[in-house]
Amino acid sequence: MNTENQAIGTEIPRSSMTAAMSEVLHQTAQPLTVLLGILELALLQAETITDYRESVERSLSEVARLVDCLNQAKRIAIGQA
Amino acid sequence: MQFELPQDPPLSSCGFSKIQIRETNTNATFSGRRFVLQEQIADNSASIRSSAKLLVAEDDVPLAHFLKRGLQGSKYEVDLVHDGELALQSLNTSKYDLLVLDLNLPKIDGLALLAKIRPSMPGLPVLVLTGRTGLEDRIMALDEGADDCLLKPFSFNELGARTRALLRRKNNGCGRVLQVADLVLDREQFMVERAGKRIDLTSKEFSLLEYLMMNSRKPVTRAMIMENVWKAPYDSNSNLVDVYVKYVRDKVDIESSTKLLRTIRGIGYVIADN
Numbered sequence: 001m002n003t004e005n006q007a008i009g010t011e012i013p014r015s016s017m018t019a020a021m022s023e024v025l026h027q028t029a030q031p032l033t034v035l036l037g038i039l040e041l042a043l044l045q046a047e048t049i050t051d052y053r054e055s056v057e058r059s060l061s062e063v064a065r066l067v068d069c070l071n072q073a074k075r076i077a078i079g080q081a
Numbered sequence: 082m083q084f085e086l087p088q089d090p091p092l093s094s095c096g097f098s099k100i101q102i103r104e105t106n107t108n109a110t111f112s113g114r115r116f117v118l119q120e121q122i123a124d125n126s127a128s129i130r131s132s133a134k135l136l137v138a139e140d141d142v143p144l145a146h147f148l149k150r151g152l153q154g155s156k157y158e159v160d161l162v163h164d165g166e167l168a169l170q171s172l173n174t175s176k177y178d179l180l181v182l183d184l185n186l187p188k189i190d191g192l193a194l195l196a197k198i199r200p201s202m203p204g205l206p207v208l209v210l211t212g213r214t215g216l217e218d219r220i221m222a223l224d225e226g227a228d229d230c231l232l233k234p235f236s237f238n239e240l241g242a243r244t245r246a247l248l249r250r251k252n253n254g255c256g257r258v259l260q261v262a263d264l265v266l267d268r269e270q271f272m273v274e275r276a277g278k279r280i281d282l283t284s285k286e287f288s289l290l291e292y293l294m295m296n297s298r299k300p301v302t303r304a305m306i307m308e309n310v311w312k313a314p315y316d317s318n319s320n321l322v323d324v325y326v327k328y329v330r331d332k333v334d335i336e337s338s339t340k341l342l343r344t345i346r347g348i349g350y351v352i353a354d355n
Contacts, residue, residue, distance in 0.1 A: 028234075029212040030233065031144075032234035033144055033233050033235055034143055034144050034147045036237065037147055037148075037236070038147065040237050040238050041151060045154065065143070
């Protein structure tokens with residue numbers, strides 16, 4: 001969980017950092033599930049270029065969510081969550 | 082002009098783009114009514130039918146929408162809710178064949194929801210999704226009444242296979258192919274044959290025949306058919322079930338000397354080979 005009572009930039013205790021990190025890692029599960037699924041279905045069902053394009057576009061928005069998670073994890077790691 | 086609209090169950094708008102009333106082209110009039118309802122399915126694919134109705138309770142909106150879309154692609158009718166309270170409401174107002182339940186739901190979490198629904202819905206198959214890697218979560222979910230568990234991130238193909246397995250178990254262990262005398266129904270290829278000759282059925286006719294064959298030799302009432310095939314409450318003023326039974330009978334029994342689909346006066350219908 002994010003530590004609301006701590007100002008940005010201050011060092012956060014190890015235990016709450018671990019909890020925050022675990023929460024962020026937990027959040028990667030949703031976009032990863034969607035990404036995996038879009039790719040599986042594209043391989044099985046996509047027939048036209050338009051189908052593939054749509055799968056790529058939807059994949060990209062899930063990658064964007066993963067990048068957000070990664071950035072959040074970095075901020076936590078340097079103690080700026 | 083007389084026709085009847087079946088009650089539209091709540092949240093069931095997905096899957097069907099419109100309900101259209103059309104005149105039948107059969108010469109035989111049935112109970113004096115010549116109009117039936119034809120449910121038209123969104124993407125005009127001829128083989129599509131709503132084989133089972135699923136409720137997906139998942140709070141991550143993109144994941145929930147992906148699951149809905151993917152499962153609809155597997156020919157299921159899918160309703161979506163994003164919190165436990167709405168999940169409970171939907172389960173209490175509509176009949177579902179399977180619940181896909183995320184444990185981490187707002188308002189009422191997955192475990193609490195399971196505890197609430199199990200006493201009144203012991204037969205509802207529940208497939209739990211969890212993002213927590215801890216073994217205890219999965220054990221707790223199964224002990225609380227879940228039938229199966231998938232750990233995120235999971236493969237959609239695996240979710241599909243587990244869904245099929247749970248629905249198979251729910252349907253009295255009925256396999257892919259059902260047979261009564263020389264009438265054969267393939268549930269995955271959506272194919273029906275009588276004495277080796279292919280019979281074309283609409284999606285609702287197929288579901289009706291499938292339900293009768295799953296209960297072969299056991300009489301089923303009109304209310305049971307309405308609840309399990311149309312997923313709607315039975316209205317004794319409606320002759321929808323009788324109309325469809327006639328359609329199925331006309332296609333299945335008309336050319337054969339052995340009539341398989343019989344009416345049981347005062348009860349309903351049965352399909353049997355003698």
